[in-house]
Amino acid sequence: MAKRALLTGVTGQDGAYLSQFLLGKGYEVCGIIRRSSHRGVEDHRLRFLGVADKVTLLDGDLGDLSSLVRIVKDVQPDEIYNLGAQSFVASSWRQPILTANITGVGVTNMLEAMRAERPAARFYQASSSEMYGRIQEPVQNEDTPFYPRSPYAVAKLYGHWITVNYRESFGFHASSGILFNHESPLRGIEFVTRKVTDGVARIKLGKAKELRLGNIDAKRDWGHARDYVKAMWLMLQQDKPDDYVVATGRTTTVRDMCRIAFDYAGLDMDKHVVIDPAFYRPAEVDILLGDPSKATKKLGWTPETSLEDMIREMLDADLERVKAGKL
Ligand code: NDP
Numbered sequence: 001m002a003k004r005a006l007l008t009g010v011t012g013q014d015g016a017y018l019s020q021f022l023l024g025k026g027y028e029v030c031g032i033i034r035r036s037s038h039r040g041v042e043d044h045r046l047r048f049l050g051v052a053d054k055v056t057l058l059d060g061d062l063g064d065l066s067s068l069v070r071i072v073k074d075v076q077p078d079e080i081y082n083l084g085a086q087s088f089v090a091s092s093w094r095q096p097i098l099t100a101n102i103t104g105v106g107v108t109n110m111l112e113a114m115r116a117e118r119p120a121a122r123f124y125q126a127s128s129s130e131m132y133g134r135i136q137e138p139v140q141n142e143d144t145p146f147y148p149r150s151p152y153a154v155a156k157l158y159g160h161w162i163t164v165n166y167r168e169s170f171g172f173h174a175s176s177g178i179l180f181n182h183e184s185p186l187r188g189i190e191f192v193t194r195k196v197t198d199g200v201a202r203i204k205l206g207k208a209k210e211l212r213l214g215n216i217d218a219k220r221d222w223g224h225a226r227d228y229v230k231a232m233w234l235m236l237q238q239d240k241p242d243d244y245v246v247a248t249g250r251t252t253t254v255r256d257m258c259r260i261a262f263d264y265a266g267l268d269m270d271k272h273v274v275i276d277p278a279f280y281r282p283a284e285v286d287i288l289l290g291d292p293s294k295a296t297k298k299l300g301w302t303p304e305t306s307l308e309d310m311i312r313e314m315l316d317a318d319l320e321r322v323k324a325g326k327l
């Protein structure tokens with residue numbers, strides 16, 4: 001019998017790559033989708049990867065417990081991946097309560113649905129390196145104390161601890177993946193890597209002259225989403241649930257990441273980048289650098305894609321998209 005997976009956030013970047021990965025492993029994949037008046041566009045990432053027809057989409061919302069209970073009852077999943085969230089840090093200052101309700105309490109809603117209808121399922125929580133915020137150690141691992149710096153990170157910290165708590169309280173097979181930033185051609189366009197590759201593509205094709213950015217001194221540990229979804233799956237294949245850092249172990253400034261993209265396009269970054277304080281954040285996470293050695297040792301996981309290769313892949317995809325006049 002094929003294993004059955006239920007994904008929240010199936011229409012997002014990670015949901016698309018994880019669906020593709022699980023289908024490749026012979027899973028039946030079901031995903032929760034928010035009802036929208038824009039039907040027809042919301043599965044564009046699944047279509048980009050050629051898997052939209054193979055994923056069963058079910059109407060629900062992380063803020064609506066009754067929808068989650070009904071879906072878990074109907075699907076009876078073996079594995080639940082909770083990827084759904086208000087996931088953009090900058091928006092979390094503009095919508096802090098929504099972020100708390102969906103990114104934070106939404107995790108409890110999903111766990112409660114599982115507790116009511118399928119307590120034997122295995123559960124994955126999409127935790128975030130943003131929880132380290134104002135870093136307490138130069139290299140962050142599973143034992144590094146947290147210091148969240150945004151309403152998003154505070155909500156993620158709640159989601160992380162409620163996952164740990166349900167594991168300890170009810171014996172759930174619930175794991176929390178503390179994933180550092182991961183990107184791809186399917187990354188939301190407001191995140192800095194994708195904003196850069198989209199911006200460079202527009203400049204290259206003569207559709208824009210400048211790229212406005214905020215704090216380009218910030219440093220991130222960037223990996224590829226395609227590599228990172230494998231780590232999620234590996235966590236749920238272990239006999240015991242646990243928490244794992246997933247990272248590359250290399251940190252790069254936004255400036256240097258940006259330069260990779262401009263250089264690849266044969267453009268001079270200094271002629272096009274404009275620093276715009278509108279993109280500064282009320283509180284910044286200056287630097288993140290993860291130590292993935294536990295994931296490597298226990299899961300046998302290592303990142304496969306370099307930052308340079310990833311940025312080139314993203315830029316190629318954006319050049320094609322902008323050329324074709326697609327959104
Ligand atoms: P995306 O923003 O691409 O996807 C978020 C998903 O959540 C979308 O499918 C979105 O649906 C869904 N969603 C939003 N609100 C709700 C709601 N109320 N009910 C149900 N679903 C909802 O994020 P990523 O794929 O990049 O990230 C996946 C998860 O991993 C997120 O939880 C994110 O916070 C976390 N994470 C991501 C990192 C990264 O670098 N990418 C790093 C660490 C953690 P819709 O399409 O309708 O908007």
Ligand code: GDP
Pocket residue numbers: 089090130181190191192193195212213214215216218219220254279280281284285
């Ligand atoms: P985050 O780490 O989840 O917040 O991912 P982002 O890609 O949104 O931001 C990464 C870093 O890039 C943060 O430190 C931002 O302050 C910085 N940054 C600088 N300019 C920009 C910009 O124009 N947009 C975004 N999203 N981030 C920017």
